[in-house]
Amino acid sequence: MTPTPGDRIVARPAERTDGPGPDVVVEPDAEVLARVAATALVARLAAAQAVHGTASVVLTGGGVGTAVLRHVAGLAEEPARERVDWTAVDVWWGDERFVPADDDERNEKGARAALLDRVGVPAERVHAMPASDAGFAEPEDAAEWYAGQLAAAAGEGPLPRFDVLLLGMGPEGHVASIFPHSPAATDERPVVAVRDCPKPPPTRVSLGFPAITSAEEVWLLVSGEGKADAVASALGGADPVDLPAAGARGRRATRWLLDAAAADRLPGAEA
Numbered sequence: 117m118t119p120t121p122g123d124r125i126v127a128r129p130a131e132r133t134d135g136p137g138p139d140v141v142v143e144p145d146a147e148v149l150a151r152v153a154a155t156a157l158v159a160r161l162a163a164a165q166a167v168h169g170t171a172s173v174v175l176t177g178g179g180v181g182t183a184v185l186r187h188v189a190g191l192a193e194e195p196a197r198e199r200v201d202w203t204a205v206d207v208w209w210g211d212e213r214f215v216p217a218d219d220d221e222r223n224e225k226g227a228r229a230a231l232l233d234r235v236g237v238p239a240e241r242v243h244a245m246p247a248s249d250a251g252f253a254e255p256e257d258a259a260e261w262y263a264g265q266l267a268a269a270a271g272e273g274p275l276p277r278f279d280v281l282l283l284g285m286g287p288e289g290h291v292a293s294i295f296p297h298s299p300a301a302t303d304e305r306p307v308v309a310v311r312d313c314p315k316p317p318p319t320r321v322s323l324g325f326p327a328i329t330s331a332e333e334v335w336l337l338v339s340g341e342g343k344a345d346a347v348a349s350a351l352g353g354a355d356p357v358d359l360p361a362a363g364a365r366g367r368r369a370t371r372w373l374l375d376a377a378a379a380d381r382l383p384g385a386e387a
Protein backbone atom coordinates (compact mmCIF):
# COMPACT_ATOMS: atom_id res chain seq x y z
CA MET A 117 0.00 0.00 0.00
CA THR A 118 1.27 3.46 -0.81
CA PRO A 119 1.97 5.34 2.40
CA THR A 120 0.00 8.53 2.81
CA PRO A 121 0.91 11.57 4.88
CA GLY A 122 0.32 10.92 8.54
CA ASP A 123 0.79 7.17 8.28
CA ARG A 124 3.71 7.17 10.64
CA ILE A 125 3.80 10.01 13.07
CA VAL A 126 6.99 9.29 14.95
CA ALA A 127 7.24 12.39 17.02
CA ARG A 128 4.98 15.21 18.02
CA PRO A 129 7.10 17.46 20.20
CA ALA A 130 5.47 19.40 23.00
CA GLU A 131 3.02 22.11 22.04
CA ARG A 132 4.75 25.40 21.75
CA THR A 133 3.24 28.61 22.99
CA ASP A 134 3.42 30.51 19.70
CA GLY A 135 1.57 28.06 17.47
CA PRO A 136 0.96 24.37 16.93
CA GLY A 137 3.83 21.95 17.37
CA PRO A 138 5.32 20.27 14.33
CA ASP A 139 4.04 17.06 12.78
CA VAL A 140 6.68 14.59 11.70
CA VAL A 141 5.95 12.16 8.92
CA VAL A 142 8.45 9.53 7.89
CA GLU A 143 8.44 7.69 4.59
CA PRO A 144 10.73 4.83 3.62
CA ASP A 145 12.91 6.66 1.12
CA ALA A 146 13.30 9.91 -0.80
CA GLU A 147 11.31 8.70 -3.79
CA VAL A 148 8.25 7.78 -1.73
CA LEU A 149 8.68 10.96 0.27
CA ALA A 150 8.54 13.09 -2.88
CA ARG A 151 5.48 11.22 -4.16
CA VAL A 152 3.61 11.52 -0.88
CA ALA A 153 4.49 15.19 -0.52
CA ALA A 154 3.27 15.84 -4.07
CA THR A 155 -0.08 14.17 -3.38
CA ALA A 156 -0.46 16.16 -0.17
CA LEU A 157 0.49 19.40 -1.90
CA VAL A 158 -2.10 18.92 -4.62
CA ALA A 159 -4.74 18.25 -1.96
CA ARG A 160 -3.72 21.30 0.06
CA LEU A 161 -3.73 23.64 -2.94
CA ALA A 162 -7.09 22.29 -4.12
CA ALA A 163 -8.50 22.86 -0.62
CA ALA A 164 -7.16 26.43 -0.58
CA GLN A 165 -8.80 27.08 -3.94
CA ALA A 166 -12.10 25.74 -2.64
CA VAL A 167 -11.98 28.31 0.16
CA HIS A 168 -10.25 31.30 -1.43
CA GLY A 169 -10.64 30.76 -5.18
CA THR A 170 -6.86 30.90 -5.50
CA ALA A 171 -3.92 29.14 -3.87
CA SER A 172 -0.32 30.10 -3.28
CA VAL A 173 2.80 28.06 -2.85
CA VAL A 174 6.36 29.02 -2.02
CA LEU A 175 8.90 26.80 -3.76
CA THR A 176 12.31 25.52 -2.77
CA GLY A 177 15.23 24.26 -4.77
CA GLY A 178 17.07 21.12 -3.78
CA GLY A 179 16.73 17.51 -4.81
CA VAL A 180 13.60 16.56 -2.90
CA GLY A 181 11.87 19.88 -3.57
CA THR A 182 12.37 19.51 -7.31
CA ALA A 183 11.33 15.84 -7.26
CA VAL A 184 8.09 16.87 -5.55
CA LEU A 185 7.37 19.29 -8.39
CA ARG A 186 7.96 16.58 -10.97
CA HIS A 187 5.47 14.34 -9.18
CA VAL A 188 2.94 17.18 -8.96
CA ALA A 189 3.23 17.61 -12.74
CA GLY A 190 2.66 13.87 -13.17
CA LEU A 191 -0.44 14.02 -10.98
CA ALA A 192 -1.81 16.89 -13.08
CA GLU A 193 -1.77 14.53 -16.06
CA GLU A 194 -3.89 11.91 -14.29
CA PRO A 195 -7.53 12.75 -15.03
CA ALA A 196 -8.96 10.90 -12.03
CA ARG A 197 -6.85 12.77 -9.50
CA GLU A 198 -7.79 15.69 -7.35
CA ARG A 199 -7.42 18.78 -9.47
CA VAL A 200 -5.67 22.06 -8.95
CA ASP A 201 -6.56 24.92 -11.26
CA TRP A 202 -3.03 25.96 -12.14
CA THR A 203 -4.26 29.19 -13.70
CA ALA A 204 -5.22 30.28 -10.16
CA VAL A 205 -2.04 29.43 -8.27
CA ASP A 206 0.49 32.07 -7.24
CA VAL A 207 4.02 30.74 -7.16
CA TRP A 208 6.70 32.40 -5.04
CA TRP A 209 10.20 31.34 -4.05
CA GLY A 210 11.79 30.90 -0.65
CA ASP A 211 15.22 31.70 -2.04
CA GLU A 212 17.07 32.13 -5.26
CA ARG A 213 20.63 32.26 -6.47
CA PHE A 214 21.65 35.72 -7.74
CA VAL A 215 23.07 34.43 -11.03
CA PRO A 216 22.05 35.03 -14.67
CA ALA A 217 18.56 33.91 -15.68
CA ASP A 218 19.76 31.06 -17.88
CA ASP A 219 22.16 29.65 -15.26
CA ASP A 220 21.37 26.07 -14.29
CA GLU A 221 21.88 27.10 -10.65
CA ARG A 222 18.63 29.06 -10.72
CA ASN A 223 15.91 27.46 -8.59
CA GLU A 224 13.44 29.08 -10.97
CA LYS A 225 14.88 27.19 -13.91
CA GLY A 226 14.49 23.85 -12.18
CA ALA A 227 10.94 24.61 -11.10
CA ARG A 228 9.89 25.72 -14.55
CA ALA A 229 11.20 22.53 -16.13
CA ALA A 230 9.80 20.24 -13.43
CA LEU A 231 6.34 21.78 -13.11
CA LEU A 232 5.50 25.33 -14.09
CA ASP A 233 5.99 25.02 -17.84
CA ARG A 234 4.15 21.71 -17.83
CA VAL A 235 0.96 22.79 -16.07
CA GLY A 236 0.65 26.29 -17.51
CA VAL A 237 0.82 28.65 -14.53
CA PRO A 238 0.18 32.10 -16.08
CA ALA A 239 3.29 34.28 -16.30
CA GLU A 240 1.81 36.96 -14.06
CA ARG A 241 1.38 34.40 -11.26
CA VAL A 242 4.98 33.16 -11.41
CA HIS A 243 6.79 35.47 -8.99
CA ALA A 244 10.44 34.65 -9.55
CA MET A 245 13.14 36.36 -7.57
CA PRO A 246 15.31 38.52 -9.86
CA ALA A 247 18.28 37.08 -11.72
CA SER A 248 21.59 38.95 -11.64
CA ASP A 249 21.08 40.07 -15.25
CA ALA A 250 17.54 41.37 -14.68
CA GLY A 251 18.55 44.97 -14.11
CA PHE A 252 19.47 44.88 -10.42
CA ALA A 253 23.11 45.67 -9.82
CA GLU A 254 23.10 44.39 -6.25
CA PRO A 255 21.19 41.58 -4.52
CA GLU A 256 19.99 44.15 -1.95
CA ASP A 257 18.10 45.92 -4.77
CA ALA A 258 16.62 42.61 -5.90
CA ALA A 259 15.53 41.78 -2.35
CA GLU A 260 13.86 45.14 -1.95
CA TRP A 261 12.06 44.74 -5.26
CA TYR A 262 10.79 41.29 -4.26
CA ALA A 263 9.53 42.65 -0.95
CA GLY A 264 7.61 45.19 -3.02
CA GLN A 265 6.11 42.40 -5.13
CA LEU A 266 4.97 40.62 -1.99
CA ALA A 267 3.45 43.80 -0.57
CA ALA A 268 1.67 44.53 -3.83
CA ALA A 269 0.15 41.03 -3.82
CA ALA A 270 -0.80 41.37 -0.16
CA GLY A 271 -3.26 44.19 -0.56
CA GLU A 272 -2.88 45.10 3.07
CA GLY A 273 0.19 44.30 5.13
CA PRO A 274 3.60 43.36 3.80
CA LEU A 275 2.88 39.75 2.84
CA PRO A 276 0.29 37.82 0.84
CA ARG A 277 -1.21 34.57 2.08
CA PHE A 278 1.13 31.62 1.55
CA ASP A 279 -0.89 28.41 1.75
CA VAL A 280 2.14 26.13 1.71
CA LEU A 281 5.79 27.12 1.97
CA LEU A 282 8.18 24.36 0.98
CA LEU A 283 11.71 24.20 2.31
CA GLY A 284 14.65 21.89 1.86
CA MET A 285 17.26 21.76 4.58
CA GLY A 286 21.03 21.59 4.36
CA PRO A 287 23.05 19.19 6.52
CA GLU A 288 24.04 22.10 8.79
CA GLY A 289 20.40 23.17 9.11
CA HIS A 290 20.11 26.00 6.59
CA VAL A 291 16.69 26.69 5.12
CA ALA A 292 15.99 28.90 2.12
CA SER A 293 19.30 30.84 2.07
CA ILE A 294 19.38 31.46 5.81
CA PHE A 295 22.61 29.85 6.94
CA PRO A 296 23.69 29.29 10.55
CA HIS A 297 25.01 32.46 12.21
CA SER A 298 24.45 34.55 9.08
CA PRO A 299 22.98 38.06 9.23
CA ALA A 300 19.86 36.70 7.51
CA ALA A 301 19.11 34.59 10.58
CA THR A 302 18.27 37.67 12.61
CA ASP A 303 17.14 40.06 9.87
CA GLU A 304 13.61 41.32 10.42
CA ARG A 305 12.88 42.14 6.80
CA PRO A 306 10.66 39.82 4.76
CA VAL A 307 13.26 39.50 1.99
CA VAL A 308 17.00 39.70 2.45
CA ALA A 309 20.09 39.76 0.29
CA VAL A 310 22.58 37.06 1.24
CA ARG A 311 26.28 37.35 0.56
CA ASP A 312 29.21 35.05 1.27
CA CYS A 313 27.08 31.91 1.52
CA PRO A 314 29.12 28.95 2.71
CA LYS A 315 27.45 26.91 -0.05
CA PRO A 316 27.96 28.18 -3.60
CA PRO A 317 26.81 30.23 -5.33
CA PRO A 318 27.70 32.81 -2.68
CA THR A 319 25.22 35.54 -3.55
CA ARG A 320 21.51 34.96 -3.14
CA VAL A 321 18.14 36.44 -2.27
CA SER A 322 16.07 34.78 0.45
CA LEU A 323 12.86 35.17 2.34
CA GLY A 324 13.64 36.06 5.93
CA PHE A 325 12.04 34.49 8.98
CA PRO A 326 9.19 37.05 9.14
CA ALA A 327 8.02 35.89 5.71
CA ILE A 328 8.66 32.19 6.30
CA THR A 329 6.74 32.15 9.56
CA SER A 330 3.84 34.06 8.02
CA ALA A 331 2.95 31.01 5.91
CA GLU A 332 -0.14 29.03 6.82
CA GLU A 333 1.81 25.80 6.52
CA VAL A 334 5.55 25.21 6.37
CA TRP A 335 6.66 21.85 5.01
CA LEU A 336 10.28 20.78 5.38
CA LEU A 337 11.31 18.14 2.86
CA VAL A 338 14.37 16.33 4.11
CA SER A 339 16.06 13.11 3.07
CA GLY A 340 19.32 11.32 3.71
CA GLU A 341 21.39 10.30 6.69
CA GLY A 342 23.55 13.41 6.34
CA LYS A 343 20.59 15.45 7.59
CA ALA A 344 19.69 13.24 10.57
CA ASP A 345 21.61 15.20 13.23
CA ALA A 346 20.21 18.53 12.08
CA VAL A 347 16.66 17.12 12.00
CA ALA A 348 17.01 15.86 15.56
CA SER A 349 18.48 19.17 16.75
CA ALA A 350 15.84 21.28 15.01
CA LEU A 351 13.01 19.23 16.48
CA GLY A 352 14.82 19.19 19.81
CA GLY A 353 14.50 22.94 20.08
CA ALA A 354 17.79 24.30 18.74
CA ASP A 355 18.27 28.06 18.49
CA PRO A 356 17.39 29.18 14.93
CA VAL A 357 20.56 31.27 14.77
CA ASP A 358 22.57 28.06 15.26
CA LEU A 359 20.25 25.94 13.15
CA PRO A 360 17.85 27.97 11.01
CA ALA A 361 15.51 25.04 10.30
CA ALA A 362 14.48 25.21 13.97
CA GLY A 363 12.86 28.58 13.26
CA ALA A 364 10.89 27.45 10.21
CA ARG A 365 7.33 27.27 11.48
CA GLY A 366 3.94 27.84 9.92
CA ARG A 367 1.04 29.70 11.51
CA ARG A 368 -1.30 26.70 11.33
CA ALA A 369 1.02 23.78 10.70
CA THR A 370 4.66 22.83 10.52
CA ARG A 371 5.18 19.54 8.81
CA TRP A 372 8.49 17.70 8.66
CA LEU A 373 8.37 15.23 5.77
CA LEU A 374 11.34 12.93 6.20
CA ASP A 375 12.71 9.77 4.79
CA ALA A 376 13.75 7.06 7.23
CA ALA A 377 17.45 7.97 7.04
CA ALA A 378 16.82 11.62 7.92
CA ALA A 379 14.58 10.56 10.82
CA ASP A 380 17.09 8.10 12.18
CA ARG A 381 18.22 10.16 15.18
CA LEU A 382 14.82 11.38 16.32
CA PRO A 383 14.00 10.27 19.82
CA GLY A 384 11.28 7.65 19.68
CA ALA A 385 11.78 6.92 15.98
CA GLU A 386 10.19 3.65 14.98
CA ALA A 387 12.46 0.99 13.57
Ligand SMILES: O=C(O)[C@H](O)[C@@H](O)[C@H](O)[C@H](O)COP(=O)(O)O
Nearest residue numbers: 177178179180284285286292315
Ligand atom coordinates in the same frame (compact mmCIF):
# COMPACT_ATOMS: atom_id res chain seq x y z
O1 LIG B 1 20.04 26.85 -2.32
C1 LIG B 1 20.55 25.81 -1.95
O2 LIG B 1 21.70 25.71 -1.59
C2 LIG B 1 19.72 24.59 -1.95
O3 LIG B 1 18.60 24.75 -2.76
C3 LIG B 1 19.32 24.22 -0.59
O4 LIG B 1 18.63 25.22 0.07
C4 LIG B 1 18.55 22.92 -0.57
O5 LIG B 1 17.18 23.13 -0.54
C5 LIG B 1 18.97 22.11 0.59
O6 LIG B 1 20.37 22.08 0.64
C6 LIG B 1 18.41 20.72 0.50
O7 LIG B 1 18.79 20.17 -0.71
P1 LIG B 1 18.58 18.63 -1.04
O8 LIG B 1 17.12 18.35 -0.89
O9 LIG B 1 19.08 18.48 -2.44
O10 LIG B 1 19.40 17.89 -0.04
